Amino acid sequence: MGAKEKGKRSVPCSKSRHFVQIDLTLSLRAEVPTGDADAGPSKNELKKRQKALEKEKKAAERAAKQQELAAQQAAAEVVRSSRHRLGRLELILDRCRILRQNSTVLCLSTSHRRAPGLPRAQISSFSTLDGQTVLFRARVQTSRAQGNKMVFLNLRQRSDSVQALVTATPEKISKQMVKWTAGLADESIVLVQGLVRKSPEPIKSASVQDVEVHVSQIHLISGIDGRLPFTLEDASRADTDEVIYDADGKPQQFNRVLLDTRLNSRVVDLRTPTNQAVFKLQSAIGDLFRQFLNNNGFLEIHSPKLQGAATESGASVFKVSYFKGSAFLAQSPQLAKQMAIAADFERVYEIGPVFRAEDSNTHRHLTEFMGLDLEMTIEEHYHEVMELLDSLFLSIFRGLREKYSAEIAIVGKQFPADEFKWREGPEGTLKLNFRQAIDMLVEDGVPRETLDDINTENEKRLGRLVKAKYDTDYFIIDKFPMELRPFYTMPDPEDPTLSNSYDFFMRGEEILSGAQRIHDPALLAEKMRSKGVDPDSMKAYLDGFRMGCAPHGGGGIGLERVLMLFLKLNNIRRASLFPRDPKRLDP
Known part of the structure; x- marks a missing residue:
């Protein structure tokens, strides 16, 4: 090897079978620093370092991806190996x-x-x-x-x-x-x-x-599709204006769920423990109503809710299209109950919807509610009916207290209220006649000339007076003026300005209206005309009495109102599953 060839060696090239000569001497010289030692690395050296850093970064990213993939594979393997412990169940439950x-x-x-x-x-x-x-x-x-x-x-x-x-x-x-x-x-x-x-x-x-x-x-x-409209914790909070303080004495801030918000998302609202208890109690009232009447010889009937004429007055009925004519939604099963008595059923009851086209946006009115109605023959006196109804209510109150105390307590946590009271023992239920009730209100300062009827405000006032004097939330008022009652109400034989009719009250609000009915067709037609009802428009109803009908009476109860007042829920919509009022048809 010649002098010129010293310091040179041949290495194979991947692109050719020939050897390429690389001057190692020049390479070595490049590594020897020249000039000022403090001049820092050269541009080439910086480029090399930059490339090395990028290479290290890419290697780290590849390693991280490999680690992530391995973790995912491990997690998937855990899920596969423990599939029977967790996961979504199949939609079709027939396997x-x-x-x-x-x-x-x-x-x-x-x-x-x-x-x-x-x-x-x-x-x-x-x-x-x-x-x-x-x-x-x-x-x-x-x-x-x-x-x-x-x-x-x-x-x-x-x-x-x-x-x-x-x-x-x-x-x-x-x-x-x-x-x-x-x-x-x-x-x-x-x-x-x-x-x-x-x-x-x-x-x-x-x-x-x-x-x-x-x-x-x-x-x-x-699972849940979307967001809940409110939390059940907020919807279950006590309905009170009292400020609640934390351990440090600071007032706690809570979201208050308004009634309209609840009703707009009723399905979620009904899941609260309070509502679960409320509607268990509603079911219990219907069950206790049935049990008592079945044990007393009553037969359950189911009357039509489409009628050809209004039951009481055309102003408070819903008129609906019926093929080429019109029909009315039943205000009550009143006519059907009476015709069942004329058909010798003797004692009947029904639990069914009642429709009232009254634009009453109050705490106690609905346009559709559940009616608990009964009708029975009378042997000697219409008080037989009133006393049976009284026994019915006492049976319901006792049944709720004895069998559903846990549900009553659950509701009481959200809606605190005094325990509902009624009189037991020899003294029995408090019974006032209409004039006695008026006298109590007059003694309390209500002008007598304003008391032709007892309006809602005075009903509540009377309830407070009765509670203070007799310590009861439940009482009966008898002998209402004839002008205040519907056409089928029997007049008092001794004073035709009064009627053989009665109302029942809970916490100062009416929950039942009832009376002896007119079973004489001539007197019934006369009273219909006096109330502005054409007897010919209700011929089928009148014909039942023309063929003979026993003396009878009955009453109609609003299920939601009884529940609202027993628990003191303060608004009947809380006692209705999906309430209907003049402003609400959904959900």
């Missing part, structure tokens, strides 16, 4: 059925496994199931996560609730399951399997306070 006879489970899908023969449980019974595994469906009322290892749930069935917890464990429950559970929206419906255990201390946020559920499986049945 799995418990066969109760032999305590086995017939399943076509393996995505959800249950303990063989495990029955569905009710939260209300959990206090008696300590140490047992339960399967139950509930709503997620609230959830609270503690890191990624534990989440507390408040699960609700109707008005019952229990605390449940999902805790990450190496053997069964993954952190991903805890995270998934914590992400469930409030009011979602879930299917839960878990072990009931005694709680170390009372759980004040739940109705079942002595036990909690340690969740082993949780499945989403139905």
Whole structure:
């Protein structure tokens, strides 16, 4: 090798089979610093460093992506391996059925496994199931996560609730399951399997306070699409103007859910424990009404709600199109009840809708409500009917107090009220005649000339006077003036200006109107004309009496009004599932 070739070596090139000569001497010289040592790195050196940094950055990004992908794959594997513990249930529920006879489970899908023969449980019974595994469906009322290892749930069935917890464990429950559970929206419906255990201390946020559920499986049945219009916590807050203070003495700020807001989103509002209790009590009143009358020889009937003529007066009926003519929505089953008596049914009752076309936007009026009506034959005196109705109400009041005290207490937490009182024992229910009631109001300062009728304001005033004097929220007024009653009311035989009619009151508001009915067709036609009703327009009704009808009487009760006043809800719309008034037809 010649002198010129010293310091040179040949290396293979990837693009050619020939060798390329690289001057290592020049390369070495480039590494030797020249000039001032403090001049800093050269431009080439900076470029090299920049490229090295970019290379390191890209390598770090690739590593991070690989790590993220690995984590996702691991999470997916956890979900796949524990699919039976969490996730959304299938929409069509025809793949799995418990066969109760032999305590086995017939399943076509393996995505959800249950303990063989495990029955569905009710939260209300959990206090008696300590140490047992339960399967139950509930709503997620609230959830609270503690890191990624534990989440507390408040699960609700109707008005019952229990605390449940999902805790990450190496053997069964993954952190991903805890995270998934914590992400469930409030009011979602879930299917839960878990072990009931005694709680170390009372759980004040739940109705079942002595036990909690340690969740082993949780499945989403139905989620929430959108946002809730208000929280159930806000909707369940006590209806009071009192200021509530926290532990530091500072006033607490709460969202108050107005009645219109509640009614516009009634489905959500009805989920509160208070409303669950209210409508359980409404159902109870209907049940107690039926029980009493069935035990007293009454027959339940179902009358038509489309009629060819108004029951009382055309001003308060809804007129509807009926093929080529018109019809009216029934103001009450009054005509049908009386015709049933003429047909020798003797004692009948009905629970059904009543329609009133009155533009009354008050706390106690609805355009459609549920009527509890009855009619019965009279043997000697119309007080037979009044006394039976009194016994009916006392039976309902006692039944509510004895069997539904828990529901009454739940409602009382949101709507605080004095306990409803009535008189028992030998003295019995307070009974006043109309003139006695007027005298009480006059003695209290109401001008007598303004008391041709007892209006709503004076009804409440009379209720306060009666409560103060007789210590009762329930009383009866008898012998109303004839001019105040409908055409079918029987006049008093001794004073034709009065009628054999009566009203019942709760907390100073009317909840029943009743009377002896006119069963003589000639007198009935006469009274119809005096009230501006053409007898020919109600020929079918009159014909029933022309063929003979026993003396009879009855009364009509407003279900929602009884419920409102017993619980003191202050507005009848709170006692109606989906109220109808002059301004509301939805929902």
